[in-house]
Amino acid sequence: QVLLVQSGAEVREPGASVKVSCKTSGYSFTNYGLSWVRQAPGQGLEWVGWISTYNDKTDYAQKFQDRITLTTVRSTTTAYMELKDLRSDDTAVYYCARVPTLFGVVIIPNRFDQWGQGTLVTVSS
């Protein structure tokens, strides 16, 4: 059974950092990249970034370029998203989602075929 299990809800003050984990199981970790997607309260889905679990290549949405770091630990099949310099408008549910890849390249047709349950990050003073 494929599972993506994310860490629990976090509360941070503005200017702080948060690190969310996504523990995967039930499949070959390096055959799938991981994307991170966020959803502010009452809003739509926003793509945040992507990491290849094969070679750690990353691609970030431009608005997060200077504040986000995506990493993986292959030995524990876990991915991490760290977001720095948090602002109130970073308050959102953050999802990890699996993306089929081949040698680190997104397989066409692309899809986010399995999702984590989401992690609520609240930024408030």
Next chain:
Amino acid sequence: EIVLTQSPGTLSLSPGERATLSCRASQSVSISDVAWYQQKPGQAPRLLFYGASSRATGIPDRFSGSGSGTDFTLTISRLEPEDFAVYYCQLYGDSPLFTFGPGTKVDIK
């Protein structure tokens, strides 16, 4: 940057009716780059279609996806109570690597 537009924003229908949801790209894209997702309140999104028309595992055949170029459509032939949700199209591109449309909410009339 390719922008996705979804219409209508909200679709109010009754169970048993047909739902037609539109996703339009600001320039022509490959059908291989288009996917659709369903999201219910408090849940993570669920993959419905990839490659514009390939149904994901476990998706009922009352759902269908179609389109090409700039215009893509998700159709639900007969709405079941569990189909009332928000639907997003998604694009794989160059910069940004992935993009979501703003979503269409299908609610009960």
